[in-house]
Amino acid sequence: MRGEKLSPLDDSDFREIAEEIAEEMKKPSERLLSGEQASSLGDSGYEKIAEEIAEERKKVEADQEYTASVLPSLEKVIRSSTEEIKSMLKHLPFAGLEVLSNFEGFALVEVADNRGNLIPPSEEKSYVLSEGQTYQLLVTLQSEEPPEGIFDFIRLTDGQDVPSVDFVVFLDCDSLRFEPNELGLIVKTQETQATTKTAHVVAVEGIHNLFVMIFQRNTLVQVIPLKLEIQ
Secondary structure (H helix, E strand, O other), X not given: OOOOOOOOOOHHHHHHHHHHHHHHHHHHHHHHOOOHHHHOOHHHHHHHHHHHHHHHHHHHHHHHHHHHHHHHHHHHHHHHHHHHHXXXXXXXXXXXXXXXXXXXXXXXXXXXXXXXXXXXXXXXXXXXXXXXXXXXXXXXXXXXXXXXXXEEXXXXXXXXXXXXXXXXXXXXXXXXXXXXXXXXXXXXXXXXXXXXXXXXXXXXXXXXXXXXXXXXXXXXXXXXXXXXXXX
């Protein structure tokens, strides 16, 4: 306390402190042992403690043996579940993105008359067509670069390697009607053979903007714009 002068300790004070320390040290023993065991263990007391320790050790060893016996099965289940999850992730969107299939090649857009004769494009990525005629629009996916025509490169390298890749081509034009306006193409990655699908359109006078939109698993991977000048 402030303002008060402490008196020196004598022998009786030290004995009192020692007794308090001893009393505090006995409390943990009293929590573990009860009654007479707390005051005087003796041989029988130590034997009982040894038996309890041995019993607890048996339980621990039994738990360890059980864990060791089920661990291989548990590891097998975890490995199987992990592979299943990996397989599911290949086909499901993750964070709004699709896991795509790898592909490197070219998308070629061509126009032919109703007899199948190809019409050469102009330098401005446009085709000059005649009004009232029916034309074919050909979309080709191939590994080698075309020698001519309207085309663009597709490069997908961060996805999964598969023997064949599926694409969907959507023909987006506000002023012309293509039949069909959606084309499905399957490209075999180990082959050099090109894959072509055809749509038909009746030419209507005017200048029409066409966007050939190429998708893989709902992801837009390439757009090829061109004009159709119909006179």
